[in-house]
Amino acid sequence: MEKLKLSYYTIPVKLESEENKYLLVHGYTGAIDVVDGDVWSQMKNISSDSDLSAEAVLLLQKRGYLTTKNKGEELNYVIRLAHMFHQAQSKLYKSFGFIVSYNCSFRCPYCFENEISNHGNQWSKQVFTKEMVDKAYNAMLEIEPRQKLHFKQILLFGGEPLLRENKKIVEYIVLKGAQLGYTFKVTTNGYDIDYFEDILSPHYFSFVQITLDGNKEHHNARRFHYIEGDSFDKIMTNIGILLKKDINVLVKVNTDNNNFYDFNFLREQFDTLGYTKNPHFELKSSFLRSFNFNADTSDNIDYIPSITTLNKKHKEEYNGEIYSQDFGIYKRFYSYLRNKSRCRLFSASCASHYGSFLFDPMGDIYTCLEIIGKKEYVIGSFLEDNIQWTEVRKHWFEKNVGNSVGCKVCKYALLCGGPCLARIKHTKDGFNSFYCDKFKNIFSISINKAYIAYKNNQSI
Structure with a gap:
């Protein structure tokens, strides 16, 4: 009989809220289990004279934590799985979006589109x-052709998609989409929402994301209308318009060291306005990333060095009460624990790797929001009778954790889905290089947060 050993893909997380317990996650079976510390100790050094019962050993083997495979065999198995998952993802749901215009009424200093929307x-x-x-x-x-395989939420993006001067074409997009069975999600600066009040309805708009960068002083210093000036008060009012229409609103704060401590102020403001009690309202802290091609050195921005640092700061200051960007680990694992299900496994972290199509006003098609407007990343054109695809398309739609240099040897690969290709392209060797967002560095923080919420029967 082949000797059992601990699987390379067994990931232990020490539970901070429990005495001597670990949450185990397996990187290719998707199993999740809580075990006592002594069980974990024996698993790490499994032997024939282990105190574990035969039934326990068999269960741990079925869950994937114990295996007869060596590391190389496991790595090859995961690579094959990744390619299978990627083929399946490529054949399933497609997502779509309209870049209504590249024009924007703001000139936020950190925006990756500033080179397009400059005066x-x-x-x-x-x-x-x-x-x-x-x-x-x-x-x-x-x-x-099979509309049932279309993701039913179409994205409206820009520039700024909800500019007052573009109201007629936005109405045309939305009303036609509604006739075809779609709703819309919008990423907007929130400034001109009041001009669209007559068509605001959950029948048309399922989700709106708006950015408020901290308190009034911090927000107005970097997110202002380039003609009309300060925007904080107007956006706060417009959030209320959306909530009264029963439209889901996510307020995102691009968080740096300057505005990190503003969340208590924002919560007080939202409490006073009654927003936090509204089931359609959510507040999120988002990692403000410094793009190499648009690095800002102004006094208005003091970048937090990593998403890991951001999550640690949130844990220390807010005890996890403010949802912080974490690759979706917290929400996903809360759901897995609540539903007693296995983890969902991914060959790619984003639909831009297999099925995202963004149409812009120049007639071009892109697959990723962070490279729109850059002609070298156009994957096709839709203005002719048939789509004219480019060779760039394969660089996006063939990439997965099974053929990524660093990912295919990482035990977190199928849990993470790999890095953002927009990040990779900014590295020295472009698509041929490797970039890691350090999913593993915040895994334990978010798992513990999800476990505590699950044990306390909290909602998220």
Whole structure:
């Protein structure tokens, strides 16, 4: 009989809220189990004279934690799994979005689109026409004729998608989409929402993300209308308009060291306005990333060095009460624990790797929001009778953790899904290089937070 050993893909997380207990996660079976510390100690050094019962050993082997495979065999198995998952993902749901215009009424210093929307750039003023909207909807059916495999939420993005001067074309996009069975999610600066009040309805809009960067002083210092000035008060009012319409609103704070301690102020403001009691309202802290091509050194921004540091600061200061960007680990594992299910495994972390299509007002198709407007990353054009695809498409749709240099030897690979390709392209060797967002560094923090919420029967 082959000797059992601890699987390379067994991931232990010491539970801070329990005495001598560990939550085990397996990187390719998706198993999740809580075990006593003495059980974990014996698993690490499993032997024939172990105190573990035969039944316990058999169960641990079935869950994947114990195995007869060596590390190389496990690595090869995960690579094969990753390619299988990627093929399946590529054949399933497609997601779509409209870049209504590259124009924006803000000039936020950290924005990756500033080089497009700078004053005087007439190219950024191009807006969708009705004819282009029709062609984009036709292109969606060319990409995937089976509409049941379309993700039913279409993204509206920009620039700023909800500019007051673009109201008519936005209405056309939304009303036509609604007729075809879609709703819309919007990423907006929130400034002109009041101009769209007559079409705001959960029948059309399922989700709106708005950014408020801390208290009024900090927010207005870097997120202001480039003509009209301060934006904080107007955005706060517009959030209320959306909530009164029963539209889900996520308020995102691009968090740096300057505004990190503003969350208590924001919560007080939202409490006073009654927003926090509204089931459609959510507040999130988001890691403010410094892009190499748009690094800002102004006094308005003091970047936190890593997403790991951000989550540790949130744990220390807010005891996990503010949801902090963490690759979705907290919410996903809370759901797994609550439903007593295995982990969902991924070959790619983002639909841009297999099935995301973003139509812009120039007639181009992109797959990732962070590279829109950069012609070298166009994957196709939708203005002809048939989509004209480019060679760039394969660089995005073939990448997965099974063929990524660093990912294929990482025990977290199928839990994480790999890094963002937009990050990879900014490294020295572009698509051929490796970049890691350090999913593993915050895994324990978010798992413990999810476990505590699960044990306390909290909602998220």
